[in-house]
Structure formats: C-alpha cells, structure tokens
Amino acid sequence: MAAPRAAARRRPLDQLLLGLAFVAPALLLNLVFDWYPMFDGIYRSFYRWDGYSTAVWVGLGNFERLLNDTVFRTALWNMAFFLAAAIVLMFPTIVASVVLFRIRHQRTQFVYRVLFCIPMVVPWLVIMLMWQFMYNPQYGLFNRLIEALGMPDLTQTWLGDPDLVKWCLVFMGFPFVTTNAALIYLGGLKSVSESVWEAAALDGAGPVQTFLYLELPLIAGQFKLNLIGTITAAMTGYGTQLILTKGGPGFASMVPGLYMYFSAFKSQKYGYAASIGLTLFLMSLVITLLSMRFFKDTEEA
Template identity: 35%
Template sequence: MVVTVDASALSTSVPSDSQNTVRAPRKRVVRWWLYLALLPLAVLIGYFAYYPAVSAIFWSFFHWQPAAESTFLGFDNYITMFSDQIWWSSFRNLGIIFLFSVVAWVFPLLAAELLISLRSARWQFTMRTLLIVPMAFPGVVTALVWGFFYSPNDGVINQALKALGLESLAQNWTGQASTALLSLLFVGFPFIAGLPFLIFYSSLQNIPTEVLEAAQLDGVGRFARFWQIDLPLMASQVRILVFLAIVGTLQYGFVAYVLTSGGPDNATMVPILRMINVAFQGGDWGYSAALSTTLFIITIIISAVVVVARRRDSSTTDGGAM
C-alpha cells in the first residue's frame, strides 16, 4: 500500500524557523527635551536642600555675620567645638534617647502581634484605624498636650497623684534636671501610633499562610511562634528600623525645644538645640554652621556603615542560599 503525503499539509503543519523567532521588544526612545520637565523640580531641590548644606559647610570656616562682613577663621570653629562640653554632653542624651526608643518598640510590637491575632477582619480594620489615626495629629499639638500633663500646678499627672494621696510624688517634671529628660522620653506613650507599628504589622501580614498553618499543625504555641517564626522573619525590617532610629535620633530636638528648650541646666540638651542656641541666642552663626557640618558628617558615616553592613548581610544570605 502506497501512502501519499500532501506537501502543502506538511508546509502548514510544521512551523518554520521564522515563525518560531520571537521578536525582541522595541526600545522606547525618549526625547531628551522631555527631561526638561524635571528642571523646575531639580532647581527647587537644589536651592532648598543642597544649597543650605553646602552653604553651611562653607560658612563653618568663617566668623559668619549674615548682615555684616564675615572673617575667615580656618578651623578655629572646629577647634572650639572639641572643647565644648555642652555639645558633647548632648550626644550622651542622644544615646539615652536612642536606647529608650529601641526598648519602647516592645509596645508597638505587642500591639501588632495582638492585632494580627484577631480573627475578625472587621475588628482588625477598626483597631488598626484607631491605632494609626493619632499619627495624623501635628507634632506640636502632641508636645503641648504632654506639656499640660507635666504642668507643676494643674497638670494631669500631679492632679492624679494628689487624688490618690501621693502628694509627695507631685513635682515639676520638666523643670528639674533629675526628671526632665525622663519626662521627654515618655512623650507619646504608649508609642504605638508610629512607624514601628506599621512596619511590624505589615511584616506580620506578609508571613505566608502556609507557614502559620504548618506551625499550628505541629502544635507550636503563640509564644513559641513569636520566637521561632515571627521574629526571625522580621529581622530585616528590624534592621531598617534601627537605621531609621539612629538617623531620627540624630535629628531629635523638636519636643525638647517646645517643652524644655534644652534645660534645666542643659539636662535635655541635644545637638540640634545646641546649634539653635549658638546661632539665635549667641549670635555665632559660623560656629553653629561648624556644629551642623559635624552632625551632617556623623550622619553620613553612620548611614554608610549601615548600607555596607546591609550589603554584606545580603551577599552572605545569597551565598548561603546558593
């Protein structure tokens, strides 16, 4: 038996090489003049962000008088800085503030764990909204409210102590050196309405459901799950929070300025307030520029160390995975 094959059928059934060839996507050509639309934004950023920083570095070598002739001093402002005891003691206060802020992460972490444990999605949404809404309040309002709490005469704290028969504990919380810094640390208690809570909660939400179900089948309790699953999976987010806490602490000063202005007896002095006092009260703008330049260099060094550490950590993790 002879089988005849239609050549035309073969030509249509067997795809040719030209038909299998995938066309490379065309590169979109963007005209150079379209980037001119970014020019106004670049000018604004340069003038309001980069120019003040560069200007501060320049004037830090002068006895700067904005409304008069300035005298070049070389490194005299920086030499004066090394003998400024108030300046260096302000960094000790920053260290205390940083350690306290890290320890205070217990509260937003506990709130995130309790919130993620709610089975009702509606209750989760309601409680999450109530915990986040205070972030919309202006910082000056929060500081002034806490200033009313700490008022020595009719403050909420002293009135509550008197109502409980503890008049001996009532005092001027922000007016004496022994309690002023501690009072500033507790502004915003219980510290839930903030970035740490959002990061912890979003990290817990991103834990795969399969991992949690497997842990439940293995009989892992809630406390054991926190140590064995939740906390290890949040390690990268915690490192980001540490970096943000360092940078945020170096820029701390708003609450202290509103409530204590760095006093009493410099007990709540921080670098930002020291720069403000030197410039606006002492009139030494060049020395203030030297202090701000030093703080800027410290921030850059810490940021670079954190970035290098994160890259090494990520490269080590990728190498271990391979």
C-alpha cells in the same frame, strides 16, 4: 548579591542606562532641591559668620572649638540617653504590630489600622499642651493625682527636675507605638505567605515561640528600616525640648540639634551651627552604618 540572569546578559552601559532611567527622577530632584541648597550650610561650617557681615574663613576652627565645648559634650551625652531610650522603646511597636497582625478578622483589623493612623492628624501643639497640663508641678494632672492618692510627699517638679526631665521627655512617647513603624512591620508580615504560619502551627509552636522564631526574624528587614529612622530622629530631633524645656534645667535636657538651633538663631553663629550640623550628620551616618553592619553580621551568623 547575584545579578539576575536577564540583567547579566546586558552590557554594563545598558544596565547603567536602565538603572538611571529608574533612579534619575528621584536622584535629580534630591540633588537639586535638597543637596544643593544644603551645600550652603556645609561650606559655612568652615567660616565664622553672623548672618550678615562678611564671613571669615576659619578652616577647621569651628570643629576644634566644638571638641572643647562642654555644652556640646553634655548635649551628646543627653543625646545618647535619648537614642538608647528610643531604641529600647521600639519594641512595644513590634509587639503591637504582631498582635495586630494576628487578629484574624480582617474587617476589624482594617478598623484598627485606621485608628492607628488617626493620631497623625493631631498637631504637635495639642500634644505639647496636653503634656504641659499633665506635668505642670502646680496644677498638672500628675501631681493632682498623686495628691488625691494621699501621697503629697511624692509630688515631683517633673520637667523642672534635672534628674527626671529626660525620663519625662521620653515618657511623652507613651504608649510608644508609632504609626509608621507599626504599619511597616505589618506590611512586612503581610507580605510573607500564609503557609509559613500554617507550617508553624502544624509544628505545634505556641504564640511566644512563633513570635520569637518566626515573626521576629521575618521582620528583620523592617526592623532595620525603622531602626535607622529611629536613630536619625533621635540624633537630630529637638522640637520637644525647644518648646517645653529650652534644654534645661541648666543643660539637663540639651541635645545637639537644639544647640545647633540656638547657635544659629539665638547667638547668630551660623558657621558654628553649620559645623554642629555637619558633625551630627557624620555621627548619625557612622552609627547608622555600624548598626547596619552589625545586623548584616548577625544575619549571616
């Protein structure tokens, strides 16, 4: 990226000072209140520690162990499934945002946007309860509907079925439109000049073509943002599993984040949990950087 002319005239020290003046507050807050407490967790990953007795230095022992841990391996595979699903399911949000963007009546659009935001006030607990009352094999809504349709053989045990459980958890994202992502796309589309669409309309581009060749490329930057958010969430998240399935049946829905949580708070292996956390961190970082590289390459191509 070429430096702006004005900046180029400055000496590096001035540039640095100017840059620091802007980023220092954020950086300092982040270093002091986020990174610093986190180091406790990072250095624990080289110890065996139960939370109260003296921590024992084990070097890379925890990581070695992690390599041979079959539960962790299962958890990684499950994570890969959830990650793939999360990436594929980013697309309904893109479509919804574009459709919303194309609604011309600004007042209506405003109302829709507010409606998109409102689900953020619904607490996790209510969502969990709702799905519990839908998935429950005995009194849940789904099985009752299936029975009402006269197909009692098709009833499922849903979360209790090792083959279905991951799909069930993924389906809890229905309708797969995320408020934040949608509004970020919308912001991206809105910041592009209207004239671009006018030109497209003059060229006689249909709605699908406009979507593929105009809107989609325009929000590539926003897509990248949301992709990274999605990757991070899918790789480190575990809340739903903790409440609904405990990683089961067996380990069918176990994910690394939940395994880390259990290792710390159920078996008091704080050092081991920290090493899982650090491993997850490195993996997310690599995958994120790879995906960014991939997009950079495709953009340049």
